[in-house]
Amino acid sequence: MSIETIMNTSPVIPVMVIDKVENAVPLAKALVGGGLKVLEITLRTDAALESIREIKAAVPEAIVGAGTVINTATLDQALAAGSEFIVTPGTTPGLVDAALSNGVQLLPGVNTPTEAMTLLEKGISALKFFPAEAAGGVPMLKSIGGPLPQISFCPTGGVNPNNAREYLALKNVACVGGSWMAPANLVAEGKWEEIQHLAAEAATLG
Numbered sequence: 001m002s003i004e005t006i007m008n009t010s011p012v013i014p015v016m017v018i019d020k021v022e023n024a025v026p027l028a029k030a031l032v033g034g035g036l037k038v039l040e041i042t043l044r045t046d047a048a049l050e051s052i053r054e055i056k057a058a059v060p061e062a063i064v065g066a067g068t069v070i071n072t073a074t075l076d077q078a079l080a081a082g083s084e085f086i087v088t089p090g091t092t093p094g095l096v097d098a099a100l101s102n103g104v105q106l107l108p109g110v111n112t113p114t115e116a117m118t119l120l121e122k123g124i125s126a127l128k129f130f131p132a133e134a135a136g137g138v139p140m141l142k143s144i145g146g147p148l149p150q151i152s153f154c155p156t157g158g159v160n161p162n163n164a165r166e167y168l169a170l171k172n173v174a175c176v177g178g179s180w181m182a183p184a185n186l187v188a189e190g191k192w193e194e195i196q197h198l199a200a201e202a203a204t205l206g
């Protein structure tokens with residue numbers, strides 16, 4: 001599945017931080033049950049890679065990606081675990097070249113026109129805008145969309161239920177990423193129904 005198709009699958013990609021592997025499948029089921037099929041598991045915890053494997057095995061309808069991929073070593077680990085797409089906070093030439101030569105579905109992070117143009121030169125036009133709010137938010141994306149309308153963004157970082165609609169209304173925004181559907185406290189307490197409710201609300205944002 002192409003990264004463009006993945007970005008158009010649901011309006012919000014939940015950004016998941018999983019501390020305990022046993023939370024991975026119930027969390028994924030709650031998010032998918034709420035209508036969010038595309039899941040980004042950040043490689044910020046020791047449980048992340050095993051969580052990707054378990055979710056892939058137990059929640060076949062989920063489209064499972066890895067986030068916080070910051071170098072080729074974490075890229076290789078994420079792919080070996082079965083990640084269907086890769087999200088990076090920023091972009092390095094080494095990471096982009098490795099992804100391109102392996103046919104990886106990549107959502108690379110940028111927040112300047114120069115970074116966006118550098119990736120366009122390589123044929124990449126689906127980008128994460130990170131950290132969205134801190135880097136200029138909706139006005140910045142509107143401005144970039146003037147000269148570079150062919151780029152499609154997934155703004156992430158500071159996106160929440162109060163500002164998500166404004167982002168999603170932009171022509172150059174395909175989806176947004178955010179962690180608000182899976183807050184650490186609800187995950188730790190196993191409040192899967194509440195998480196499913198938050199996911200269902202998020203799924204209506206588009």
Ligand SMILES: O=C(O)C(=O)C[C@H](O)[C@H](O)COP(=O)(O)O
Pocket residue numbers: 015042067068069087088089130156157158159177178179180
């Ligand atoms: O590490 C990565 O690769 C990321 O994707 C970072 C995430 O985009 C943000 O951590 C989500 O930001 P919040 O929704 O503001 O919590």
